[in-house]
Amino acid sequence: MAIMSVILGAKMNLRREKLIKLCIAALLKDIVLVSSKVEKNIKYAYKQHPILGYEYLKKNYSLDEEILLAILHDHEQFDGLGYPNKLEDEEISSFARIISIVYSFYEIKINHIMLDKNQILFEENLKKI
Structure with missing residues (x-):
């Protein structure tokens, strides 16, 4: 998914720096789903994984806020029916x-x-x- 995201970003004329950030976000978006703690309560973890991933990466790594927001907004939908924050459009x-x-x-x-x-x-x- 990361490579295809970068290809789409390149087609949209994103600068190299943005493409690198986009690639990192696509690679890390589900990072907490590989944790052994997730296996204990997969249903809860799946709905919460954007928040858990955002918080974990923010606390432990110095990643750009654009990358972190992409991870947090991973399951948001344009119509506001996504999660965790029911964001819309822009x-x-x-x-x-x-x-x-x-x-x-x-x-x-x-x-x-x-x-x-x-x-x-x-x-x-x-x-x-």
Whole structure:
């Protein structure tokens, strides 16, 4: 997903520095899901992993705020139905929006999930970027 996010970012004429940050965000977005602590309460951890990842990385590493916000906003949706903060449109980090487009692409094309809703969401999200 990181490589495809960088390709999309490059097509959007993002500068090299931004592309590097975008790549890091895409690589680290689910970092806490690989923790052994997550296995104990996977349902809770999955809904909370954007917050847990953001807090863990902010506390332990000196990452740029753009990277951290992309991780925090990873599961937000343009319509406000995402989590953890139910953000909408421009409230969502630009990196998170790019990564979301790539994720939708994978759902639709690679996994062959051709549901009308996913196709419509993909096209709507692509227009908004």
